[in-house]
Amino acid sequence: GAGVSQSPSNKVTEKGKDVELRCDPISGHTALYWYRQSLGQGLEFLIYFQGNSAPDKSGLPSDRFSAERTGGSVSTLTIQRTQQEDSAVYLCASSLARDNEQFFGPGTRLTVL
């Protein structure tokens, strides 16, 4: 069956531009997570969705970051006015429910010039 997919796989943008990253979770998975991995770092939790609601946004690094999930499925992570320190691999994961095994997508590599 299809796994978690993310698009684009790579994104190069100029400082100050907005970007949208997309995640298609596994069908039927109600829990969805966004993480980012900066160079040499571990995965940093950004946000958790249960269905369409986000009970935990505590990991979003600034108000330039926002995310939404529609129809309990696709999620979009938006970064406004990108900065060079936003350069990282952004990973999405989904699971049947919270505390179940998370299945990760391949990630989107974002480079801010």
Place this chain on the structure above:
Amino acid sequence: DQQVKQNSPSLSVQEGRISILNCDYTNSMFDYFLWYKKYPAEGPTFLISISSIKDKNEDGRFTVFLNKSAKHLSLHIVPSQPGDSAVYFCAAPLLGTYKYIFGTGTRLKVLA
């Protein structure tokens, strides 16, 4: 403050030998731990987990040991195979939150 620490960024092991990957944690608000494996250009994949009520969990060539008093866990791979070469992350969900805390990873290279 890194609550889950993997102090060895890399490890090289001969094929057939044991690989031991270590992870330390500082927060007592973890009661469940997971190991993930990551190949280049792919997302992490779940490998094995352990609950804090256990001190050992085994799955084929993979065994995870938990020492709660030392706040330390380790992943043993035996025998190691070249296909095990990857980055290994330990992770734990923070109790009372939806947040998972990941270590910085250890890159394992199994030499043929």
